[in-house]
Amino acid sequence: MNRIESSFRDPDGFMFExxxxxxxxxxxxxxxxxxHLLSSGLYGKLISQELIxxxxxxxxxxxxxxxxxxxxxxxxxxxxSYPYEWSFSMLKDAAILTLKIQKLAMxxxxxxxxxxxxxxxxxxxxxxxxxxxxxxxxxxxRPWVAYRQFxxxxxxxxxxxxxxxxxxxxxxxxxxxxxxxxxxxxMLPFRSRLNIDLYLNIFxxxxxxxxxxxxxxxxxxxRRKFSLSSMxxxxxxxxxxxxxxxxxxxxxxxxxxxxxxVHSSEYSQxxxxxxxxxxxxxxxxxxxxxxxxxxxxxxLAAQKGIDVIxxxxxxxxxxxxxxxxxxxxxxxxxxxxxDILNASPSIGWGCAERPSxxxxxxxxxxxxxxxxxxxAISANIPLALIARLFAGLSxxxxxxxxxxxxxxxxxxxxxxxxxxxxxxxxxxEKAMSVYFRIEQKIPVDYNNRVFxxxxxx
Amino acid sequence: xxxxxSILLYLDPGTGSLLIQFLVAAIFGIILFFRKIxxxxxxxxxRLFNKKPEDKK
Numbered sequence: 001m002n003r004i005e006s007s008f009r010d011p012d013g014f015m016f017e018x019x020x021x022x023x024x025x026x027x028x029x030x031x032x033x034x035x036h037l038l039s040s041g042l043y044g045k046l047i048s049q050e051l052i053x054x055x056x057x058x059x060x061x062x063x064x065x066x067x068x069x070x071x072x073x074x075x076x077x078x079x080x081s082y083p084y085e086w087s088f089s090m091l092k093d094a095a096i097l098t099l100k101i102q103k104l105a106m107x108x109x110x111x112x113x114x115x116x117x118x119x120x121x122x123x124x125x126x127x128x129x130x131x132x133x134x135x136x137x138x139x140x141x142r143p144w145v146a147y148r149q150f151x152x153x154x155x156x157x158x159x160x161x162x163x164x165x166x167x168x169x170x171x172x173x174x175x176x177x178x179x180x181x182x183x184x185x186x187m188l189p190f191r192s193r194l195n196i197d198l199y200l201n202i203f204x205x206x207x208x209x210x211x212x213x214x215x216x217x218x219x220x221x222x223r224r225k226f227s228l229s230s231m232x233x234x235x236x237x238x239x240x241x242x243x244x245x246x247x248x249x250x251x252x253x254x255x256x257x258x259x260x261x262v263h264s265s266e267y268s269q270x271x272x273x274x275x276x277x278x279x280x281x282x283x284x285x286x287x288x289x290x291x292x293x294x295x296x297x298x299x300l301a302a303q304k305g306i307d308v309i310x311x312x313x314x315x316x317x318x319x320x321x322x323x324x325x326x327x328x329x330x331x332x333x334x335x336x337x338x339d340i341l342n343a344s345p346s347i348g349w350g351c352a353e354r355p356s357x358x359x360x361x362x363x364x365x366x367x368x369x370x371x372x373x374x375x376a377i378s379a380n381i382p383l384a385l386i387a388r389l390f391a392g393l394s395x396x397x398x399x400x401x402x403x404x405x406x407x408x409x410x411x412x413x414x415x416x417x418x419x420x421x422x423x424x425x426x427x428x429e430k431a432m433s434v435y436f437r438i439e440q441k442i443p444v445d446y447n448n449r450v451f452x453x454x455x456x457x
Numbered sequence: 458x459x460x461x462x463s464i465l466l467y468l469d470p471g472t473g474s475l476l477i478q479f480l481v482a483a484i485f486g487i488i489l490f491f492r493k494i495x496x497x498x499x500x501x502x503x504r505l506f507n508k509k510p511e512d513k514k
Contacts, residue, residue: 009468114468143482148474196488200481209473216472230482237485 042108083117084172087319094120095154115146141225152178166315181206197241249319267446284364291371311338383431391435406447
């Protein structure tokens with residue numbers, strides 16, 4: 001039995017792994033809330049609307065636990081992602097889901113006791129709430145305890161992205177509990193103060209936090225009660241505030257990478273045929289598409305029933321990809337933001353709370369199309385290191401070699417000294433062969449590019 | 458007596474974050490109230506103006 005490293009803050013329970021399955025322990029302290037969650041019908045309602053991950057109570061004798069109430073086995077989420085890997089709309093949808101659940105919980109006499117973005121995962125193309133222990137019996141007359149977290153995890157980053165830059169989602173990496181509101185208030189442009197939603201929830205909120213920094217709540221003279229109707233106004237107001245946050249995903253150098261290329265249609269048709277054939281041959285259950293752009297090739301795999309994660313470093317591409325996932329109701333593509341040159345690190349307590357990109361699960365196959373020149377030439381990564389990294393990721397690899405005479409590579413070398421004498425197809429094959437067996441190799445009639453299907457030796 | 462039942466929580470909700478909610482909820486309440494009225498007026502106008510062309514027919 002291994003306790004999951006990220007599950008230690010809530011004294012009402014924890015997660016653990018047992019024989020490759022994930023379980024949740026519900027402590028005795030949570031019994032009244034847990035019983036109400038199930039008996040009130042709230043759990044059933046949340047399940048029927050697919051808002052929360054379903055679980056079943058299991059026989060706990062095999063685990064050798066003591067002093068607990070229940071052991072639950074939740075449906076497994078295939079890939080755990082974190083808000084610093086999401087696009088704007090993914091975070092926005094997670095925010096809306098959190099408020100929708102809070103509203104439903106209130107109808108059934110409960111309330112969320114935390115509102116972190118980490119309570120949400122993307123499952124079958126949609127955000128879903130994963131923390132069964134976040135529900136508490138509705139605390140009469142008390143303001144929403146999760147309000148601070150909601151603003152830090154959702155409203156502040158959404159405002160920062162929509163008003164400054166989409167790359168700011170990565171601030172989640174350095175701020176474990178969402179973006180501090182005083183920091184958001186300092187960063188946001190001055191005119192944001194004229195926006196009533198941001199003024200109240202970020203600027204005034206940050207001011208109030210500073211003012212009452214060291215005040216004990218019971219010592220503060222509060223004469224009024226926070227009524228249910230106040231709570232409804234708060235939650236509905238927050239919902240309206242979130243809905244008004246918009247970011248127009250455009251102006252990216254990458255998102256229209258393929259559209260600009262007038263010669264590419266024949267090439268991309270050929271590429272699709274080759275790759276599609278290899279999918280049928282290897283039959284992978286899961287694929288990571290690195291440098292997926294808007295996910296055109298990810299979709300090729302997804303249509304064959306393969307679970308795909310489309311990684312790209314460009315927030316505009318990830319946003320467009322997610323928009324397509326929603327529009328087409330695709331259930332097996334997960335678009336995520338990732339710079340392979342600086343992938344998500346392990347963060348949090350003991351650097352183990354949120355595992356790095358390399359310490360989550362392993363796909364059956366990696367797709368690296370038109371990526372190698374960005375690694376080897378733009379970022380000066382030696383071929384041997386590129387080969388080693390791919391070897392650590394998966395057993396199968398589809399990779400496209402883009403030679404130096406390629407137009408795209410010429411652009412990369414336009415204002416640089418060509419220090420890449422080693423960057424040749426022969427050296428590429430040699431470097432990869434240290435770890436991989438080259439199963440198939442298909443040259444394409446486009447700038448001498450070559451497709452490879454490789455398997456670990 | 459303290460109005461907040463069982464105020465000691467496993468997370469620090471932040472005193473400032475709790476107190477500001479009285480004001481935020483009140484202002485949101487007013488905004489939502491007026492928005493509802495505006496909505497009803499809009500619907501009323503929509504009905505009035507949409508009926509006219511139909512009446513002419």
